[in-house]
Amino acid sequence: MLYKYSEIKTVHLEITDKCNAACPMCARNINGGEDNPQLPNTELSLQDIKKIFDTQFIEQLERIYMCGNYGDPIAAKDTLEIFEYFRNNNKIMLSMHTNGSAKKPEWWAKLARVIGRKGYVVFSLDGLEDTNHLYRQNTKWSKIMENAQAFIDAGGRARWDFIVFAHNEHQVEDAEALAKKMGFEKFQYKKSARFFSNVAGTTKEMHQASNRKGVPTTLLQIPSNPKYRNAAIDKMSEVAKEDSKIKFLPSRVIDIEGTLTKQYFSKDVTKKKPMEKEWDTVPIKCKVAEEKSLYISAEGIVQPCCWTAGQMYLWYYEPQGGQIWDYINQVGKENLCAINRDLESIVNGKYMQELIPNSWQKSSCADGKLAICSKICGTKYDPFAEQFK
Numbered sequence: 339m340l341y342k343y344s345e346i347k348t349v350h351l352e353i354t355d356k357c358n359a360a361c362p363m364c365a366r367n368i369n370g371g372e373d374n375p376q377l378p379n380t381e382l383s384l385q386d387i388k389k390i391f392d393t394q395f396i397e398q399l400e401r402i403y404m405c406g407n408y409g410d411p412i413a414a415k416d417t418l419e420i421f422e423y424f425r426n427n428n429k430i431m432l433s434m435h436t437n438g439s440a441k442k443p444e445w446w447a448k449l450a451r452v453i454g455r456k457g458y459v460v461f462s463l464d465g466l467e468d469t470n471h472l473y474r475q476n477t478k479w480s481k482i483m484e485n486a487q488a489f490i491d492a493g494g495r496a497r498w499d500f501i502v503f504a505h506n507e508h509q510v511e512d513a514e515a516l517a518k519k520m521g522f523e524k525f526q527y528k529k530s531a532r533f534f535s536n537v538a539g540t541t542k543e544m545h546q547a548s549n550r551k552g553v554p555t556t557l558l559q560i561p562s563n564p565k566y567r568n569a570a571i572d573k574m575s576e577v578a579k580e581d582s583k584i585k586f587l588p589s590r591v592i593d594i595e596g597t598l599t600k601q602y603f604s605k606d607v608t609k610k611k612p613m614e615k616e617w618d619t620v621p622i623k624c625k626v627a628e629e630k631s632l633y634i635s636a637e638g639i640v641q642p643c644c645w646t647a648g649q650m651y652l653w654y655y656e657p658q659g660g661q662i663w664d665y666i667n668q669v670g671k672e673n674l675c676a677i678n679r680d681l682e683s684i685v686n687g688k689y690m691q692e693l694i695p696n697s698w699q700k701s702s703c704a705d706g707k708l709a710i711c712s713k714i715c716g717t718k719y720d721p722f723a724e725q726f727k
């Protein structure tokens with residue numbers, strides 16, 4: 339069992355899968371180029387939210403945060419109104435993660451007043467004026483600065499998250515100083531956990547970004563300063579090294595096999611990749627089972643966490659080719675949609691209470707152990723937690 343509906347304390351909400359930016363390591367687009375063709379391109383309206391979150395459910399929660407896998411809350415139509423609806427409850431902690439490069443300063447000032455002091459906004463700014471757009475492609479620095487300042491000046495609590503790459507590692511201290519000057523409450527540098535090729539099953543040192551036309555832009559690279567490198571990725575790299583003779587890996591199955599395929603795990607031990615062998619055997623300690631946290635996607639799909647939800651639309655596999663679909667299809671995607679079905683019955687139902695937790699006991703990924711659960715919540719490596727250390 340994962341947790342009971344009545345025990346849920348936190349909801350991670352993906353209000354939209356749309357975005358104004360094009361970050362090359364975000365699954366909403368192909369390396370920063372064309373949009374992921376599998377994405378529903380949708381968002382939750384205030385009306386949908388009222389159906390999903392009744393007042394009694396909001397009452398039991400301690401925290402709701404808007405982030406997600408494929409979109410930014412500033413790209414949704416009703417974000418402000420939805421926060422207002424949640425804020426009818428004055429005890430709950432409200433927050434969101436954003437690139438900051440959309441909406442007008444007046445909108446941001448209003449957001450600060452709606453969220454109030456029991457909440458905050460995380461601005462994901464990976465560099466300064468000359469570098470932020472190298473990862474946060476299509477964003478505009480002057481607009482972000484204006485919006486963040488409007489939010490802070492209106493009393494909003496802001497945090498600056500900075501993903502460190504080779505191209506911005508020399509700017510971490512200057513960015514921290516700027517954050518302080520502007521009135522950000524906190525500055526956090528992050529050691530990216532994204533230098534891992536899910537298709538090849540190995541770590542990588544580089545990732546080629548491209549623009550909307552498919553033209554190569556920045557070659558993203560892991561920082562050289564050990565202080566900014568993700569130690570778990572470095573450890574995984576040691577395990578995977580027999581498969582990592584090349585530093586740059588194609589990121590799509592189609593680039594390796596010539597066609598898109600399903601996510602594949604071998605039953606033959608001699609054919610397994612080193613990391614797959616680790617995932618087969620590693621015990622799993624589910625992060626959200628401990629935190630009593632639930633994920634709801636832009637389609638209203640209920641999942642335990644952003645990581646399982648993030649496996650639904652991966653452009654580098656064929657549609658419904660991610661392993662998670664083996665489980666979703668057992669109950670039917672429509673039966674996990676909280677817009678049309680009762681949230682309590684979904685949370686207390688077979689998918690959440692049996693299929694997902696039982697998968698952790700399977701003997702191997704080929705036998706149905708969820709590789710994403712081993713990767714994120716395996717007890718041996720924790721690239722996610724390592725980002726913040």
Ligand code: SF4
Pocket residue numbers: 356357358359360361364365366407408409410436437474
């Ligand atoms: S800002 Fe967020 S949602 Fe938008 S492309 Fe970047 S990582 Fe993806």
Ligand code: SF4
Pocket residue numbers: 622623624625626627642643644645646694710711712714715
């Ligand atoms: S990835 Fe799997 S084990 Fe980890 S939090 Fe999500 S459901 Fe739990």
